[in-house]
Amino acid sequence: MFELAVNVMTSIDIQGHCNPRFEPVREAFACLMESTGELGASCAIYRQGELAVNLWAGTFNKNGDPWQQNTLANVFSVSKAVTAICVQKAVELGALELERPVADYWPEYGRNGKKHTLVSWFLNHRAGQPALKTPLPDDALYDWERMTETLATEEPWWEPGTRHGYHMISYGWLVGEVFRRAVGISVAAFLQQEIALPLGLDMCFGVSEADFSRLADLKAANQSPAPGRVSLFNHVMEHPGSMTAKALLNPMSVMNGANTPEWRRAEIPSANLHSTAQALATLFGNLACREGLLQDQTLKQCYQVQSEGLDPVLLTETRFGPGFMLQQPGSVEAEFGPGPNAFGHPGAGGALAFADPDQELGFAYTMNKMGPYVLIDPRPRKLIDALYHCL
Template sequence: MEKLSRETKAGALHGTYDTKFKPVVDAIVENFETRDEVGANVAITLEGKPVLDIWGGKKARDGDAWDKDTVSIVFSCTKGATALCAHMLADRGKLDLDAKVADYWPEYAKNGKEETLVSMMLDHSAGMPHVRTPLKDSGYCDYDYMVKLLESEEPFWKPGTRNGYHGVTFAWTVGELVHRASGKRLGQFFADEVAKPLGLDFHIGTPEEVEPRIAAMIFADPDPAAANSKFTQALMNDPSSPAHLFLLNSGGMDFNSRACHAAEIGSANGITNGRGLAAMYQPLANGGGNLVGKDTLARMGRVAMATHEDATLLIPSRFALGFMKSMDNRVLANEPNSSCILGDAAFGHVGMGGSIGFADPEAHMSFGYNMNRMGAGILLNDRGQALVDAAYTALGYRSNASGVWAL
């Protein structure tokens, strides 16, 4: 392993890497030199072993250095952790993904949701991409309040007939199933069954003692190139649309607040870094480890739902049960940063602003990236995709022209 210690425009970079992954180091440096990266951590494992762990920059534009143990909110990367918990329960026979939600959560089965299956909660086809009721202040922080709202809500479409990204509601549609099936709330189940056994610095409901290590997010400026995207147009012009409600019916949520970090929002407020994401996915890139068996792992990585137009994101999307699959929307007009191009076997999740964690069982690689300056767009921006591309190139993958990285 080579050591890295290098100054960039945004600050010093530190870490170690296998020389095979020098292309990733070059991409990291390029992000800091030319793509306005502020602070970040990138980590990769291969065949179960760490092969790259680089961190650096600053915790704020004019702030302290980004340290090895700096963490940040990784937004929807949290969904990967939540989905993993559900699959672990399925693997243990405690949660049947083909059963009705009502078998575990009877109060949910009303107002058109009676036939919803557990799998529909995971693949974003349950028809609950958000709630129509205006949320109270910081409503996301009140777990029981959000559960009750979802129980009484009517679905936006007949469950199972189409999909639309459940951007925030996934925290409770899936999180409450974990609660009902395990007897533990999601955050505690994840801590006990995933984070502690794997030694992860990863929290869903973050203890106060972690707070000083959290880098506040620098929110993205609007991208003029996306002004005419279907998502932006729905967001601005259709108050009843899932797009509008997903982003604007948030109860004034401040994702940089201590209240948000302390809450249990299993779709959006996980606190970790690239190292934690890569380490969580490492067993899943190598047969399942002690988390899940091989059959469960195969199901986790298989496409479960794909569509030409996601009802929320309004772009083509591809999902496994709780995880994103490679999505190539590069040819779409007015839709910048709406792709996430991985290997065909890979599964994981992007977080708002461009963070990502995933496992690729074909390559036996896991990958994690977090940062504090968010990019615009729905999926990956040029910083995260450049790192992913460099990782596959380092492994000898030939091209992503087909929409997935191929050998």
């Protein structure tokens, strides 16, 4: 990842707008930009039918150009939640059934102990394929057929359905391929056709080269997590043959490819959504405010617990619904806010988006300086705390 140019500023210029009720959020955002070494970031909040907060500041690329309202950031695993929204929409349209065997849609997948794997297990991380066992070269990451064929051929790490473990990158090809087989188009195309274009959302899987100039360049994390927080990097260094290491490093381009044209052009529904914070907050706000994207009964399914407990991949407690990470009350790492039904997803490095139906709000945070945390980064955590203080 690039070493980004950093403008030396004694006072950060915060752009955008903020409803006066949420002034503490603007103050917290300004504090983050001035005191944490943040390079560029954006925070947006959609509440009760309006975009109440839409802030951005700092620089977005290696040249030190100012972050703009339309700057697109790679939000890594926030992608999983957006993919899950596409899946739920496809279910409502009658194109896909979650409790059917994957092999009904994708016959080649039903080999080597996977005949009875259900579509829902791809979403809730119970499919037993959190990592690829076959060593793959870097360019395989961008070869859809190679990745899906490899997953279809391999044996699972555990009997599908019996436990859960975070499908860090494999989620994208597993969910994406069964979706393509059932629906007839890719997740990327469906997102544009059924969600992004109708709602006017600036987000996509697979960025056109015409939009490359708007993309935030990511700066790799250069610090360790706070004491008591899990360090996947340390675990991988100590256990290079572990399931966690293979999830992170096979292929290696999972870790070092995000600023490349190949990554940006690709469709990886688990990891390479590029979006503005405004678009994410609006999307999750639409769900939280019940504005019609999904039916009420579908929405309730989004925050039903389907997997929980110690995660053998992330090495910490996790809780999942059908593609969404769910609340872990009392956990600074995994609690979106006080609302018991909040659902969404953090992304590697610090990105975050979630919906809180009880408060009718959608929240999003995007940035380009990567942090080292496994679940919710302390930076959006400070913004979330300020947000709920206003309610």
